[in-house]
Amino acid sequence: MNNKVRTLLLLMYIPLLSSCWDRVEMNDVAFFMASSLDMTKDGRLLVSIQIPLPATKGTPSGSLGKTFFVLSAVGTNIYDAERKCQQLLSRKFFKGHRRVVFIGESFAQKGIKDIMDYYTRDPGTRLRTYLVVAKGKQAIELIKMDHPFERIPSEEVRELEYKQVGTAVTFRDFLINQGRDGIVPVLGAVEIQKLSQNKEQQEGEKPKQTVFHLSSTAVMKDYKLVGYLDDIETRSLRWVKGDLKHEYLAEEIPTIGGSVGVIMNKARKKVKVIIKDGKATIHVELSGEGLLQESTVKLDIARAESVIKIEQGLNKRIEEQTLRTIKKAQTQWKSDIFGFGLLVHQYHYGTWKKVRQDWDTIFSKADITVHTEIHLRRAGMIGSSVNTE
Secondary structure, three states: OOHHHHHHHHHHHHHHHOOOOOOOOHHHEEEOOEEEEEEOOOOOEEEEEEEEOOOOOOOOOOOOOOOEEEEEEEEOOHHHHHHHHHOOOOOEEEOOOOOEEEEEHHHHHHOOHHHHHHHHHOOOOOOOOEEEEEOOOOHHHHHOOOOOOOOOOHHHHHHHHHOOOOOOOEHHHHHHHHOOOOOOOEEEEEEEEEOOOOOOOOOOOOOOOEEEEEEEEEEEEOOEEEEEEOHHHHHHHHHHHOOOOOEEEEEEEHHHOEEEEEEEEEEEEEEEEEEEOOEEEEEEEEEEEEEEEEEOOOOOOOOHHHHHHHHHHHHHHHHHHHHHHHHHHHHHHOOOOOOHHHHHHHHOHHHHHHHHHHHHHHHHOOEEEEEEEEEEEEOOOOOOOOOOO
Protein backbone atom coordinates (compact mmCIF):
# COMPACT_ATOMS: atom_id res chain seq x y z
CA MET A 1 0.00 0.00 0.00
CA ASN A 2 1.60 3.27 -1.10
CA ASN A 3 1.56 6.54 0.79
CA LYS A 4 -1.23 8.08 -1.32
CA VAL A 5 -3.63 5.24 -0.48
CA ARG A 6 -2.77 5.45 3.23
CA THR A 7 -3.36 9.19 3.22
CA LEU A 8 -6.70 8.75 1.45
CA LEU A 9 -7.86 6.16 3.98
CA LEU A 10 -6.86 8.39 6.89
CA LEU A 11 -8.82 11.29 5.41
CA MET A 12 -11.87 9.05 5.06
CA TYR A 13 -11.72 8.10 8.77
CA ILE A 14 -11.41 11.69 10.06
CA PRO A 15 -15.18 12.51 9.82
CA LEU A 16 -15.93 9.46 11.96
CA LEU A 17 -13.85 10.82 14.84
CA SER A 18 -15.99 13.95 15.44
CA SER A 19 -18.05 12.88 18.48
CA CYS A 20 -19.46 16.31 19.42
CA TRP A 21 -20.97 17.40 16.13
CA ASP A 22 -24.42 18.00 17.70
CA ARG A 23 -23.34 19.42 21.07
CA VAL A 24 -25.34 22.19 22.73
CA GLU A 25 -23.61 24.44 25.23
CA MET A 26 -25.06 24.66 28.76
CA ASN A 27 -25.64 28.39 28.46
CA ASP A 28 -27.83 27.73 25.42
CA VAL A 29 -30.22 25.35 27.23
CA ALA A 30 -33.35 26.01 29.32
CA PHE A 31 -34.23 23.00 31.47
CA PHE A 32 -37.76 21.73 32.05
CA MET A 33 -38.14 20.91 35.75
CA ALA A 34 -41.93 20.57 35.72
CA SER A 35 -44.89 21.35 33.54
CA SER A 36 -48.60 21.69 34.14
CA LEU A 37 -51.77 21.18 32.13
CA ASP A 38 -54.94 23.16 32.77
CA MET A 39 -58.20 23.98 31.06
CA THR A 40 -59.12 27.64 30.61
CA LYS A 41 -62.63 28.98 31.18
CA ASP A 42 -63.38 28.74 27.46
CA GLY A 43 -62.22 25.10 27.36
CA ARG A 44 -58.77 25.62 25.81
CA LEU A 45 -55.50 24.00 26.85
CA LEU A 46 -53.15 26.00 29.09
CA VAL A 47 -49.59 24.66 29.35
CA SER A 48 -47.15 26.05 31.93
CA ILE A 49 -43.44 25.26 32.24
CA GLN A 50 -41.23 25.64 35.31
CA ILE A 51 -37.66 26.64 34.39
CA PRO A 52 -34.78 27.03 36.89
CA LEU A 53 -32.73 30.24 36.87
CA PRO A 54 -28.93 30.16 36.85
CA ALA A 55 -27.48 30.20 40.38
CA THR A 56 -25.64 33.49 39.82
CA LYS A 57 -28.71 35.34 38.62
CA GLY A 58 -29.38 38.53 40.58
CA THR A 59 -28.07 37.59 44.05
CA PRO A 60 -25.55 40.29 45.03
CA SER A 61 -26.29 39.90 48.73
CA GLY A 62 -25.41 36.22 48.71
CA SER A 63 -28.98 34.92 49.04
CA LEU A 64 -30.40 32.71 46.36
CA GLY A 65 -33.40 34.94 45.64
CA LYS A 66 -35.86 33.70 43.03
CA THR A 67 -34.65 30.37 41.71
CA PHE A 68 -37.18 29.66 38.95
CA PHE A 69 -39.78 31.22 36.72
CA VAL A 70 -42.87 29.94 34.91
CA LEU A 71 -43.82 30.37 31.26
CA SER A 72 -47.42 29.77 30.13
CA ALA A 73 -49.19 29.63 26.80
CA VAL A 74 -52.59 28.62 25.46
CA GLY A 75 -52.53 26.31 22.46
CA THR A 76 -54.49 23.94 20.30
CA ASN A 77 -52.50 21.06 21.79
CA ILE A 78 -49.42 20.55 23.97
CA TYR A 79 -46.96 20.85 21.10
CA ASP A 80 -48.51 24.13 19.97
CA ALA A 81 -48.41 25.60 23.50
CA GLU A 82 -44.81 24.48 24.10
CA ARG A 83 -43.79 25.95 20.74
CA LYS A 84 -45.27 29.30 21.77
CA CYS A 85 -43.31 29.16 25.04
CA GLN A 86 -40.12 28.32 23.14
CA GLN A 87 -40.55 31.41 20.99
CA LEU A 88 -40.30 33.55 24.14
CA LEU A 89 -36.85 32.21 25.08
CA SER A 90 -33.41 32.56 23.55
CA ARG A 91 -32.45 29.14 24.98
CA LYS A 92 -33.52 25.77 23.67
CA PHE A 93 -35.79 23.63 25.85
CA PHE A 94 -34.40 20.38 27.28
CA LYS A 95 -37.02 18.05 28.81
CA GLY A 96 -34.76 15.29 30.08
CA HIS A 97 -34.65 16.72 33.61
CA ARG A 98 -38.42 17.12 34.01
CA ARG A 99 -39.49 15.45 37.25
CA VAL A 100 -43.24 15.99 37.42
CA VAL A 101 -46.21 16.80 35.20
CA PHE A 102 -49.08 18.40 37.13
CA ILE A 103 -52.65 18.03 35.84
CA GLY A 104 -55.32 20.47 36.94
CA GLU A 105 -58.44 18.95 38.50
CA SER A 106 -60.87 20.32 35.91
CA PHE A 107 -58.62 19.14 33.09
CA ALA A 108 -58.33 15.66 34.63
CA GLN A 109 -62.12 15.44 34.94
CA LYS A 110 -62.45 16.23 31.25
CA GLY A 111 -59.99 13.47 30.36
CA ILE A 112 -56.28 13.06 29.63
CA LYS A 113 -56.44 10.53 26.80
CA ASP A 114 -55.48 12.99 24.07
CA ILE A 115 -52.45 14.35 25.91
CA MET A 116 -51.04 10.88 26.52
CA ASP A 117 -50.55 10.50 22.78
CA TYR A 118 -48.15 13.45 22.74
CA TYR A 119 -46.13 12.29 25.74
CA THR A 120 -45.71 8.78 24.32
CA ARG A 121 -44.50 10.13 20.97
CA ASP A 122 -42.25 12.92 22.22
CA PRO A 123 -38.65 11.60 22.46
CA GLY A 124 -37.82 14.28 25.04
CA THR A 125 -40.30 12.90 27.58
CA ARG A 126 -38.90 10.44 30.12
CA LEU A 127 -41.29 7.65 31.08
CA ARG A 128 -40.00 7.85 34.67
CA THR A 129 -41.54 11.33 35.00
CA TYR A 130 -44.19 11.41 37.75
CA LEU A 131 -47.77 12.28 36.88
CA VAL A 132 -49.93 13.90 39.60
CA VAL A 133 -53.33 15.59 39.85
CA ALA A 134 -53.68 18.99 41.50
CA LYS A 135 -56.52 18.25 43.92
CA GLY A 136 -59.06 21.07 43.98
CA LYS A 137 -56.71 23.44 42.14
CA GLN A 138 -55.42 24.60 38.80
CA ALA A 139 -52.06 22.94 38.20
CA ILE A 140 -50.38 26.27 37.44
CA GLU A 141 -50.89 27.26 41.09
CA LEU A 142 -48.65 24.41 42.17
CA ILE A 143 -45.70 25.09 39.89
CA LYS A 144 -45.78 28.80 40.73
CA MET A 145 -45.64 28.10 44.45
CA ASP A 146 -42.43 28.77 46.37
CA HIS A 147 -41.16 26.13 48.79
CA PRO A 148 -39.35 26.76 52.10
CA PHE A 149 -36.76 23.98 51.55
CA GLU A 150 -36.31 23.17 47.87
CA ARG A 151 -34.85 25.68 45.43
CA ILE A 152 -37.09 24.19 42.72
CA PRO A 153 -40.54 23.40 44.23
CA SER A 154 -41.26 20.47 41.91
CA GLU A 155 -38.27 18.68 43.43
CA GLU A 156 -40.25 18.32 46.66
CA VAL A 157 -43.02 16.43 44.86
CA ARG A 158 -40.48 14.27 43.09
CA GLU A 159 -38.78 13.39 46.39
CA LEU A 160 -42.11 12.57 48.04
CA GLU A 161 -43.06 10.33 45.12
CA TYR A 162 -39.64 8.68 45.12
CA LYS A 163 -39.96 7.92 48.85
CA GLN A 164 -43.42 6.48 48.14
CA VAL A 165 -45.28 8.94 50.31
CA GLY A 166 -48.80 8.28 49.10
CA THR A 167 -49.38 6.99 45.56
CA ALA A 168 -46.39 7.28 43.22
CA VAL A 169 -47.19 6.78 39.52
CA THR A 170 -44.96 7.50 36.53
CA PHE A 171 -45.97 7.76 32.88
CA ARG A 172 -44.75 4.20 32.45
CA ASP A 173 -46.85 2.89 35.36
CA PHE A 174 -49.97 4.65 34.17
CA LEU A 175 -49.66 3.49 30.56
CA ILE A 176 -49.00 -0.11 31.61
CA ASN A 177 -52.07 -0.25 33.89
CA GLN A 178 -54.22 1.57 31.35
CA GLY A 179 -53.38 -1.09 28.78
CA ARG A 180 -54.11 -4.01 31.12
CA ASP A 181 -57.38 -5.84 31.54
CA GLY A 182 -58.88 -6.03 35.02
CA ILE A 183 -57.46 -2.92 36.69
CA VAL A 184 -58.35 0.77 36.69
CA PRO A 185 -55.26 3.04 36.90
CA VAL A 186 -54.74 5.67 39.56
CA LEU A 187 -52.52 8.73 39.96
CA GLY A 188 -51.08 10.54 42.93
CA ALA A 189 -52.96 13.64 44.03
CA VAL A 190 -51.18 16.64 45.54
CA GLU A 191 -52.56 19.51 47.60
CA ILE A 192 -51.13 22.78 48.87
CA GLN A 193 -50.74 22.61 52.64
CA LYS A 194 -50.40 25.86 54.58
CA LEU A 195 -48.02 25.73 57.50
CA SER A 196 -49.47 26.62 60.90
CA GLN A 197 -49.20 30.18 62.10
CA ASN A 198 -46.30 31.09 64.33
CA LYS A 199 -46.35 33.41 67.33
CA GLU A 200 -45.12 36.42 65.39
CA GLN A 201 -47.95 36.17 62.88
CA GLN A 202 -50.97 38.37 63.32
CA GLU A 203 -54.43 36.83 63.50
CA GLY A 204 -56.06 36.70 60.09
CA GLU A 205 -52.74 36.99 58.31
CA LYS A 206 -52.12 34.27 55.75
CA PRO A 207 -49.17 31.95 56.42
CA LYS A 208 -46.19 32.91 54.32
CA GLN A 209 -44.99 29.38 53.72
CA THR A 210 -46.74 26.46 52.07
CA VAL A 211 -45.69 22.91 51.26
CA PHE A 212 -46.98 20.07 49.13
CA HIS A 213 -49.20 17.44 50.71
CA LEU A 214 -49.13 14.19 48.75
CA SER A 215 -51.49 11.83 50.52
CA SER A 216 -54.50 11.31 48.26
CA THR A 217 -55.06 9.07 45.26
CA ALA A 218 -56.86 10.10 42.07
CA VAL A 219 -58.96 7.37 40.41
CA MET A 220 -58.69 7.63 36.60
CA LYS A 221 -61.40 5.54 34.94
CA ASP A 222 -61.28 5.66 31.15
CA TYR A 223 -58.61 8.38 31.39
CA LYS A 224 -60.97 10.61 33.43
CA LEU A 225 -60.83 11.65 37.07
CA VAL A 226 -63.84 10.19 38.86
CA GLY A 227 -62.87 10.65 42.53
CA TYR A 228 -60.26 10.53 45.28
CA LEU A 229 -59.11 8.25 48.06
CA ASP A 230 -57.93 9.93 51.26
CA ASP A 231 -54.70 9.05 53.08
CA ILE A 232 -56.13 6.08 55.04
CA GLU A 233 -57.88 4.72 51.94
CA THR A 234 -54.66 5.20 49.97
CA ARG A 235 -52.80 3.09 52.52
CA SER A 236 -55.42 0.34 52.18
CA LEU A 237 -55.15 0.47 48.39
CA ARG A 238 -51.36 0.17 48.44
CA TRP A 239 -51.50 -2.69 50.94
CA VAL A 240 -54.00 -4.70 48.89
CA LYS A 241 -51.97 -4.13 45.71
CA GLY A 242 -48.75 -5.18 47.45
CA ASP A 243 -47.09 -1.76 47.08
CA LEU A 244 -46.81 -1.14 50.84
CA LYS A 245 -43.42 -1.99 52.32
CA HIS A 246 -42.97 0.24 55.36
CA GLU A 247 -45.69 2.26 57.05
CA TYR A 248 -46.58 4.00 60.30
CA LEU A 249 -49.95 3.04 61.76
CA ALA A 250 -51.52 5.42 64.27
CA GLU A 251 -54.89 4.07 65.37
CA GLU A 252 -57.43 4.56 68.12
CA ILE A 253 -58.46 1.24 69.67
CA PRO A 254 -61.75 1.76 71.55
CA THR A 255 -61.82 -1.79 72.95
CA ILE A 256 -58.78 -1.10 75.14
CA GLY A 257 -59.32 2.61 75.68
CA GLY A 258 -56.39 4.31 73.97
CA SER A 259 -54.29 4.63 70.86
CA VAL A 260 -51.12 3.04 69.53
CA GLY A 261 -48.44 3.93 67.03
CA VAL A 262 -46.86 1.03 65.16
CA ILE A 263 -43.99 1.04 62.67
CA MET A 264 -44.66 -1.66 60.08
CA ASN A 265 -41.46 -3.25 58.83
CA LYS A 266 -43.09 -5.96 56.77
CA ALA A 267 -46.44 -5.79 54.98
CA ARG A 268 -47.76 -8.63 52.87
CA LYS A 269 -50.98 -9.47 51.07
CA LYS A 270 -52.74 -12.48 49.61
CA VAL A 271 -55.81 -12.21 47.40
CA LYS A 272 -58.12 -14.97 46.24
CA VAL A 273 -60.83 -14.38 43.63
CA ILE A 274 -63.48 -17.02 42.95
CA ILE A 275 -66.02 -16.61 40.15
CA LYS A 276 -68.99 -18.96 40.00
CA ASP A 277 -72.16 -18.53 37.93
CA GLY A 278 -71.24 -14.93 37.15
CA LYS A 279 -70.82 -14.06 40.84
CA ALA A 280 -67.46 -13.05 42.31
CA THR A 281 -66.20 -13.73 45.81
CA ILE A 282 -63.02 -11.92 46.83
CA HIS A 283 -61.02 -12.75 49.94
CA VAL A 284 -58.18 -10.44 50.99
CA GLU A 285 -55.59 -11.42 53.59
CA LEU A 286 -53.29 -8.70 54.94
CA SER A 287 -50.41 -9.50 57.24
CA GLY A 288 -47.41 -7.75 58.67
CA GLU A 289 -44.89 -7.34 61.44
CA GLY A 290 -44.33 -4.16 63.38
CA LEU A 291 -42.78 -2.41 66.36
CA LEU A 292 -44.88 -0.70 69.01
CA GLN A 293 -43.59 2.86 68.89
CA GLU A 294 -46.20 4.57 71.09
CA SER A 295 -49.01 3.51 73.41
CA THR A 296 -51.58 5.38 75.48
CA VAL A 297 -53.49 2.28 76.54
CA LYS A 298 -53.56 1.38 80.24
CA LEU A 299 -52.12 -2.07 79.81
CA ASP A 300 -48.98 -3.78 80.97
CA ILE A 301 -47.18 -4.18 77.64
CA ALA A 302 -44.74 -6.59 79.27
CA ARG A 303 -47.56 -9.13 79.52
CA ALA A 304 -48.18 -11.27 76.43
CA GLU A 305 -51.96 -11.06 76.78
CA SER A 306 -51.79 -7.25 76.64
CA VAL A 307 -49.87 -7.33 73.36
CA ILE A 308 -52.40 -9.80 71.98
CA LYS A 309 -55.24 -7.40 72.86
CA ILE A 310 -53.46 -4.58 71.02
CA GLU A 311 -52.90 -6.80 67.99
CA GLN A 312 -56.56 -7.83 67.95
CA GLY A 313 -57.76 -4.23 68.16
CA LEU A 314 -55.32 -3.10 65.49
CA ASN A 315 -56.29 -5.94 63.17
CA LYS A 316 -59.97 -5.09 63.51
CA ARG A 317 -59.32 -1.43 62.64
CA ILE A 318 -57.30 -2.31 59.52
CA GLU A 319 -59.96 -4.79 58.41
CA GLU A 320 -62.67 -2.14 58.73
CA GLN A 321 -60.63 0.47 56.84
CA THR A 322 -59.73 -1.91 54.02
CA LEU A 323 -63.28 -3.18 53.59
CA ARG A 324 -64.60 0.40 53.58
CA THR A 325 -62.10 1.37 50.87
CA ILE A 326 -63.06 -1.56 48.64
CA LYS A 327 -66.77 -0.83 49.14
CA LYS A 328 -66.16 2.79 48.13
CA ALA A 329 -64.60 1.71 44.85
CA GLN A 330 -67.44 -0.75 44.31
CA THR A 331 -70.38 1.56 44.98
CA GLN A 332 -69.19 5.02 43.95
CA TRP A 333 -67.15 4.31 40.83
CA LYS A 334 -67.60 0.60 39.97
CA SER A 335 -63.85 0.68 39.37
CA ASP A 336 -61.49 -2.18 40.17
CA ILE A 337 -58.48 -0.11 41.21
CA PHE A 338 -57.07 -3.05 43.21
CA GLY A 339 -56.45 -5.36 40.25
CA PHE A 340 -58.73 -8.22 41.30
CA GLY A 341 -59.78 -8.68 37.69
CA LEU A 342 -56.13 -8.61 36.65
CA LEU A 343 -55.50 -11.67 38.83
CA VAL A 344 -58.32 -13.52 37.09
CA HIS A 345 -56.92 -12.44 33.73
CA GLN A 346 -53.43 -13.66 34.60
CA TYR A 347 -54.24 -16.98 36.26
CA HIS A 348 -57.69 -17.97 34.93
CA TYR A 349 -57.81 -16.63 31.39
CA GLY A 350 -60.62 -18.94 30.32
CA THR A 351 -62.84 -17.54 33.05
CA TRP A 352 -61.73 -13.99 32.31
CA LYS A 353 -62.86 -14.22 28.68
CA LYS A 354 -66.37 -14.97 29.93
CA VAL A 355 -66.58 -12.11 32.43
CA ARG A 356 -64.36 -9.49 30.80
CA GLN A 357 -67.12 -7.37 29.28
CA ASP A 358 -69.16 -7.33 32.49
CA TRP A 359 -66.34 -7.09 35.02
CA ASP A 360 -67.29 -3.60 36.29
CA THR A 361 -70.77 -4.85 37.15
CA ILE A 362 -69.50 -8.14 38.59
CA PHE A 363 -66.94 -6.32 40.73
CA SER A 364 -69.53 -3.85 42.03
CA LYS A 365 -71.66 -6.77 43.28
CA ALA A 366 -68.84 -9.00 44.53
CA ASP A 367 -68.80 -10.38 48.08
CA ILE A 368 -65.72 -9.06 49.87
CA THR A 369 -64.06 -10.44 52.99
CA VAL A 370 -60.93 -9.05 54.62
CA HIS A 371 -58.75 -10.73 57.23
CA THR A 372 -55.79 -8.99 58.86
CA GLU A 373 -53.01 -10.52 60.94
CA ILE A 374 -50.47 -8.06 62.35
CA HIS A 375 -47.89 -9.19 64.90
CA LEU A 376 -45.95 -6.87 67.18
CA ARG A 377 -42.38 -8.10 67.58
CA ARG A 378 -41.11 -5.47 70.02
CA ALA A 379 -42.68 -2.98 72.40
CA GLY A 380 -39.87 -0.47 72.93
CA MET A 381 -37.56 -0.06 75.92
CA ILE A 382 -40.14 -0.28 78.69
CA GLY A 383 -42.94 -2.64 79.62
CA SER A 384 -46.02 -0.80 80.88
CA SER A 385 -47.08 2.59 79.58
CA VAL A 386 -45.93 5.51 81.74
CA ASN A 387 -49.55 6.41 82.54
CA THR A 388 -50.45 2.92 83.77
CA GLU A 389 -51.31 2.76 87.44
